[in-house]
Amino acid sequence: MLLLPSPSFFLIIFIPFIAIQSFAEESPYFSYCSGDNFTSPGFFKTRLHLFQNYTGPKWSLNGTVVIGNSPGFQVFGLAQCRPHISIDICNECLNQSASVVIFHSSGGCGSRRSAVIRFDLCIFRYSDRRFFGIPEHKPFRFIPTKSLNVTDGINADARDRLRDVLPRAAMEDSRYSEKITEDSGGLFIIAVAWCTVDLSTDDCLQCLSRAEESFPNGKHFGIVTSISCEVRLSTYPTSRDNIWSPSPLSPLSASNSTVPISQSRLNREGKMSKTAKMILLVGAFGVVISSLLLITFFLQQKRRNKKQTPLSIGKKMEEEILDAMKSTVFDLDTIRAATNNFTEENVLGHCGFAVTYKGVLQHGQEIAVKRLSRTSEQGLIEMENEVNLVTKLQHKNLVRLLGYYLEEEKLLIYEYLPNASLAKFLDDPVKRRLLDWRTRFKIIVGISCGLLYLHKDSLHRIVHCNLNTTNILLDSNMDPKISEFGFAKLFSVVETERYISQIVGTSEYLAPESAHHGLFSTKSDVFSFGVLVLEIITGQRIGNINNADLLSNVREHWRQGMAWKVIDKSMGPEYSSKEAFKCIEIGLLCLQENHRDRPDMASLVTMLGTL
Known part of the structure; x- marks a missing residue:
């Protein structure tokens, strides 16, 4: 009999579809308005009208723009x-934002030099000063939302659910993250964190943390929300009618002007919402049916092929691995x-919770034996993880596991590598001279190929x-x-980070x-x-006490x-400066703060292959 996912699974699929509603229902x-008024028809107002044109197809959906070339205008x-x-x-959301905040000068921000407006689906901001990358934490404003009754237990850990999404949002390119969890009563709790895309990872996380701390006492x-970021917690029922719905707010400005939305427009939106709901229900039904068919097909294929989930590293998996290794x-x-x-x-050498010994078998084969400390529980976990992973790997740039013994002693037997670790060459001034340029370049390429695998x-x-010099x-x-794969992690095909x-x-x-x-x-490996x-x-070596600023030292010399x-003089004059400089550039590309800006290993192997 084919096993189908639970109804809650389809509801989780259904929720994001519901949330992406027609903008006609948004308010x-x-x-927030600030700055002096500008005179009409001055340069600034003219450019402000031109600015609205960029909120259509010309505009990147997440980005910044500058209109005008002259400072002050x-x-x-x-x-x-x-x-x-x-x-x-x-585009509809952004155009409406521009219309409300710019052109309704009688009650909006149309006569002010700086403004920001937030709808549920978009953020729109302009100013006569360059604000990109400058976090503005104040003012924080709390907006109560319509939520269902929740238990005390949910209230108690609601903020913990919110804190989980803060670092994830700061790491995302979109600076947005949400997490949906279900309580025992079938109620969904949604935690959302959202920064403007011009903020750095650290500035975004700091803003979100301050926002989370600004919840009023007793309010879960x-x-x-603020100019630069917002956080929210809301409940989500199965019914679309009970969705949270914040009331439109007046701008936080000295004039206390309100955002003008006419009654006729509200009535018109009310009529549109019924049509939108009908379309929504039909579309959602189609999504659920399509999802059901795809999942059914996937489960049938999975059962037919009897493939195991990559992340199922449990007892059954260990038994299968050890059974496959009986000959070793x-x-x-x-x-x-x-x-x-x-x-x-x-x-x-010593590594973590184990000591590695050299050994020679009766027929003369040299081996390296990793012996786990008898009293180390953490080491046992790492060793089991290493066995689970290394048995799956076969590549010339990965150390080869020959066998194991896991009874009275916990032993892993590896191929013996006579030149030990890269760290020992870099730490020894005499041995370091043996690393000529060709050898160093070969080591860099080999490591990159192993990581790509x-x-x-x-x-x-x-x-x-x-990954470090001791483990090469x-x-x-x-x-x-x-x-050393004790800390390594198995990722599923669809999992990109954890x-x-x-x-x-x-x-x-x-x-x-x-x-x-x-x-x-x-x-992070990159x-x-x-x-x-x-x-x-x-x-x-970066770990040496005299080289604490090795990375910043290389960056500074590169900029100059x-x-x-910074190139090691012990190589002598016989090296390719072009290749060495290119390798420095590749190393610096890998060290970019935002992990999404770093190249992947496939790109790095290609770069090295062109040298």
């Missing part, structure tokens, strides 16, 4: 719509003999989460192999979004790769056109 709920504007709404509805549901189970006595009973002179070319998308091992030919409550990895190599917010993705590239080029000064 502005926040506006320019208009700076911002137009932004909620993601996932249609272009037509977005409603909207706190080592005998404990064999491992003890190979390592001379784990003697100190055979220690290769993890991110894209393997059967599963894997984010390493702990070198074989006898100085080819790099990525190791928040992790316990931040993992080496701090100096962590991307800003990972270090500050626990957000990991393939782009950031770590950028650090590695600059370490290889400069011959310096003196990148040659």
Whole structure:
């Protein structure tokens, strides 16, 4: 019998469709006017009228524009719509915003030099000063919303639901995020965070945090909005008629003028809303039916192929992996003999909760044995994670797992790499001289190919989460192999990023979004790769106490056109300056603060391949 999703699943699909309603039903709920009046028909007013023309098809749905070239006679504007709404509805919302806030000068902001207006679906702002990238936290205004009765338990954790979306919104290109959760009674709680797109990630998060703190005492549901950002919590029933509906607000200006919306227009909108509702119901029914058919097909295909969800790393998955590896189970006595009973002179290094020993099997094969501390629960979790992941991987730039022993001792047996880690070469002035330019470039390319395999070319998308020079091992030919997968994460095909409550990895190599917010993705590995590239080029490790400002030092020399000064002199004069400079540029591209601005590994491999 075919199993179908629960009704609540379809309601979750249905909710975003309902929320993208016809703009004819919208009313502005926040506006703010400031600045002196301008004279008519002055330059500023003329440009203000021209500015409205940019809110049509010419306008990017999320962006800024400047009208005029002469200082003092320019208009700076911002137009932004909620993601996932249609272009037509977005344009309608922006045009109506411009009409209300600009041309209704008798009661709106038409005679003021700066204004902002918020509808539910869009934000429209203009000013005679450049405000791009400058957060304005005040005024915050609380707007109560129409919500259903909720239990005390929901009220108690409502703010926690809201806090979950704040960092996600700050990271999104649209600066918008929402989260829908269902309580035990079938009531949906919607948390929304929204910044203007001109704000940086940090400024957006700071604004949203202040907005969240501005909820009045005892008020759990409603909207706190300002010029630069807003947050909201609302309840969502199954009925469209009970949706939250904030009342239109008067502008927060010295004149206390109101946004003029005539009664005739309201009546006209009332008639339109009935038609819109009918269209909405028909469209929603079609969406549900289409979704049902697609999900049915997907489930049938899934059952036929008997494929396993990439994220199901549970007991069943572990049993299947270990069963597939029966031929690689080592005998404990064999491992003890190979390592001379784990003697100190055979220690290769310490990593986390384990010690790695060199061993030689009876037939002469050299191995590396990772031995977990007997008392480490966290280490056991990491080792199980490593077994689960590494058994799936086969690539020349990834360390190869030969086998395991998981009874009295917890042991992983890897191929032995005689040149140890990249860190040992960079830390030793003598060994560093062995890294000529060809070798360094080969190491950079090899690491990039290994990461591309993890991110894209393997059967599963894997984010390493702990890429650093210690975890780059070198074989006898100085080819790099990525190791240490204890912190690595399996991602599903559709999953692009994930928040992790316990931040993992080496701090100096962590991307800003990972270090500050626990957000990991393939782009966080790209950031770590950028650090590695600059370490290889400069011959310096970022973890060394004298190199705390290594990254900023490279950036500054690059800006000044003196990148040659940071290149490691121990390579000697025989290196390609063109290739070295290009690698520095690639490293800096990987270190961009916004993770969505960083190139992916496919692009990086292509860039390196052209050198």
